[in-house]
Amino acid sequence: MRMRGLPLFVYAILFLVFIYVPVLLLPLFSLNDGQYVAFPIKALTFKWYGEMFDASQLQRALMNSVKVGIAVAIVSTLFGMLASLSFTRYKLRAKTALNGFILLPLVIPSIILGIALLVILRQFLDASLSLWTVGAAHVLICTPFAMLVLIARLEGFDRSLEEASLDLGENRFMTFFRVTLPLALPGVVSSVLISFTTSFDEFVLAFFLSSSEPTLPLYIYGQLRFPQKLPQVLALGSCIIAVSFILIAFAEWYRRRGLATTPAKA
């Protein structure tokens, strides 16, 4: 590191500290043998983690979140794949507008999406709320992420491989499965993991659209009202953060590594 770059390097480290400290605080205090999140830290304990798993409601909420997350990951990646194939492989008119339309759920505040879905389900269709409605809403916000990841991937590899497959007599369907999909795999894996984590951690849409069956973030939100439950919440939160970290770090590493090793476009 040259001297000129030193101040910026120090800034970058401070920046990382700023974004990581609040996230790492929960694991730190989840190991503290005390009811409160306060200094000084008393003694190390793992008892909150033990107590956490005793709650049957928690296990139920966890199962709900996992079920919704898996379904959302698969459906969003499918939608994302279809959209990114049509955007990267065909010359569509109004491409920018269509692309923007599908990305729109990313910038609309989730409270607006939440109440909009609530209004149409309750006031207009008189449908009942369930994990399905939560899942549908999550697909809406995960599809843009899936599409962005997959477009980046599909643009990144040599089109002539697909053309070769078509020239050699393979139909479009099998070309997709034998050429496009294997090459796009890092994007697909990344899209599945990102969609799952987004759904798994999502709170606002689930808050508006779930019935009596809570997802994990809803369960945590409910527990925040009880100060005596705080240590268990910290333990649970630490587990969630750890899982999200591992999934996302893997997804990002796999995707970016994939981008680096693919032969560039001709």
Add this chain to the structure above:
Amino acid sequence: MASAGGQGNSVSRWWGRRMRSDNARGYALLSPTFFSVLLMMALPLIAVFVLSFWTQKGFKIDTAFTTANYETFLNYSEKPIYLTLTLRSLEMSLTATIVVLLLAFPMAYFLAFRVTKRKVLWLILITVPFWTSYLLRVFSWKLILGYDGVINTGLKSLGLIDEPLTFLLYNKLAVTITLAHSWVAFAVLPIYVSLEKIDRSLLEAAADLGDSPFRRFWRVTFPLALPGLISAGLLVFIPTVGDYVTPSLVGGTDGIMIGSIIQTLFGKVNNAPLGAATSVMMMTIVTLLVCLFLGGVQVLKKLSARV
């Protein structure tokens, strides 16, 4: 596959007839995604718009057309809460957005111009926290800033203060800090991308022609990074105006935002039409502001091109 059976052939012939042009096939591929967004976003938003012209009568909805909800929203003298909270939300989001851009720019600059090795690692380190539970990250700030929180007890055990500081939690400042923290990582990426795209020979040219590093930054780097800064700003500003989690956990009564009111109107107060009108107004105001801002940027661009 060459060995595809007769059935496969007839299917593909049928498919071929349906899809005369390549374009049609592209649209067909897009349609499931397009219609799902149409069904789950556009249609519900239209429903909110329609509902905003109806009224709540007890437990029933009166479907006679009326602008009463909008009159309530705009009636500052009798019901100042709606306009006041809208303005306050805009102010807090705007502050948070500016803080985010100021914090994110040097980081993006560092990534684009200083990091040569392990760029992927840096990018991953920055993006990963953004994907982890928003609820938990906001909650963590409540623990940090609280009366018996990390900062207060930490300072007390160091002997720096005797009484806990009370200005930390449950106010606008707490909301702004938390919003900025939640979104700052998200803003680094668009700025980084625009900086990374800058042709390095332009910078060399500016230096060769005698620009000081400072002038070179303002005349070359900054204007070329502007698109990234603008999209980062919009990506932060638009969603944060309607945030509900942050004000409800760290805002207290001072830090209530318009999202909290919308939630209450749909929940406890049970006046969905008024809630719908409030949502429509919020979206309209945000959209107008964004258009004004982008229009202003265009005008400035033209002016500076003429000079």
